[in-house]
Amino acid sequence: DPPNRAMLEQTLGQGEVAGTLQVDREGGLSGAIGETRLAGVWWVSVRAQVSAPAQDYLEVADLPTVARALAFVGAVAQVGLPEPIPPGVMNAPGVLAEVNGQAARYQAGARPHVINLTLLPQTPEDLVCLDAALGRGTLGLLSRGYGTCRVTSTRLRHGWRVRHFNSEDRLILDTIEVTDVPVAVLASSTE
Helix, strand or coil, X not given: CHHHHHHHXXXXXXXXXXXXXXXXXXXXXXXXXXXXXXXXXXXXXXXXXXXXXXXXXXXXXXXXXXXXXXXXXXXXXCCCCXXXXXXXCCCHHHXXXXXXXXXXXXXXCCCCEEEECCCCCCCHHHHHHHHHHHCCCCEEEEECCCCEEEEEECCECCEEEEEEECCCCCEEEEEEEECCCCHHHCCCCCC
């Protein structure tokens, strides 16, 4: 009931990680997750349709089950570059070949493969091209630990964009990760 819910919200508070899930952009399944002050204890709110009531519950996990299950709904096994390749694109084709190769070989539970775009010579056109090729998936997460980290699933199965920002909201690390879920948004301990 509302009084007990308010007491739980006040007691558990907000943690470092929160996110949104949007499986069908035309009013289908949507949801929100948020870690509480207790590491590994999450508020989960999922709605099957815009007009349906939300299912609200607490879950103990490194990341809620619904987020893991639906992060790559509609994702594809490989993504391609636009044809023709836009002017100014230099390294995007090589990076995308590496990402596609890693995604094709990836097995659940394997070590993450991280491509550090910050350290690679990338033109602005490369980054635009990679963003367009990978697209945006169904799950977006925000971690507010030390600075801010924005993590989004992509249209490529097991492909994630992970961007770390400093306290002035300047991009300090930009990566593409091939993994189940990036470590940056997992609860530090669920024991």
